Amino acid sequence: MHTKPTVLLGYLVPALVLALLPVLGAPRSWLLYIFLFAIYLTMANMWNLLAGYSGLVSLCQPAFLGLAGYTMVIGTWIGIPWYCGIFLGAIVAALFSLLLSNAVFRLTGVYFSIGTMVVPEALRMVFYLWRPVGGPMVGAGAGYMVKGIESLRPDHFYWLALALAVVSMVIMRVVLRSDLGLGLAAVRDNDKSAATAGVNVFKLKVYTFMIAGAVTGLAGAIYYLNNGYIEPSNTFNVKWTMTLILATVIGGVRTEEGPFLGSIVAVFLYFVLARYSGYSLLIQGIILVVIMLASPQGIVGMLRKIKWYRDFTGYVAD
Secondary structure, eight states: OOOOHHHHHHHHHHHHHHHHTTTTTOOHHHHHHHHHHHHHHHHHHHHIIIIITSOOOOOOHHHHHHHHHHHHHHHHHTTOOHHHHHHHHHHHHHHHHHHHHHHHTTOOHHHHHHHHHHHHHHHHHHHHHOOSSSSOSOSSOOOEEOOSOTTOOHHHHHHHHHHHHHHHHHHHHHHHTSHHHHHHHHHHHOHHHHHHTTOOHHHHHHHHHHHHHHHHHHHHHHHHHHHOEEOHHHHSOHHHHHHHHHHHHHHOTTOSSHHHHHHHHHHHHHHHGGGGGGGHHHHHHHHHHHHHHHOTTHHHHHHTTSHHHHHHHTOOOO
16 A cells, blocks of 8 residues: 555644644634544554554553553652653553563464453552552552642643644554564564564564553543543543544554544544443444444545545555
8 A cells, every 4th residue: 555645744734723723712622522532543543553553452452541641640649740740651551561562472363352351450450459649558449630730721731632643643654664564564464474584573563562552651641631530440441442443443444544534433422422321332332343344444445445535545455
């Protein structure tokens, strides 16, 4: 597949327009929608990198965003500025992914997915019992408010999320057009053949896992910075896994445009299904299955059947 330089312009121009919305006095509701879109896009890009381009169907993304979020929040309690805490959270998430890789990369296929799925649940129980700041180990959950952000305005969080979304898209383009991307394609197609050809399969997987962990962690830290509060049950929750999978699959797995389009749909569904919270995951699961059956490559797969879209993106079928 090849893409034209105009595609980059097609991303940058909307990003600049979106960045100006707070200055132009856009409604707060608009900023909230776009903030969530940027967070979802960042996480969906990283899951697409893992599942779509590397063949690693990881279900432990809530662990990365939760650990980074807790690192940032707890940091504000012990005197670490929030802006340092964001990057410290990303480092913790990356180191955790490195530690986790030694165990889960011994598994393959569905066993890898199951192995990663239990990680967020284990962390949820740990943070229910552990009080990181003050007091002995007790139950009832360790929830914390973010300290030292009284001077921040909603548009600050908005710009942080938007900048991270753009960075995640740049990371995707750089990785996929590098030697790392070529190696990942070989590993995804047949890791045994790739190893025979001299590709260090384990190292490539670890690098990718750490990149995804760090960037997902940044998204989590910014999300909980905006939220102003963090607690275990909603942080290490399967809803995050469902959201990023939904955004990627609806848009189109293993396509660069897919997470962008899918994240728009995911934000729409978030607000529409809010009134049906008890059935939200069920409805999302049904939508996911229908999309996978109707169009395995999601919205992008349908758009690529249209000539003007192929001309604009310069898409050429492999």
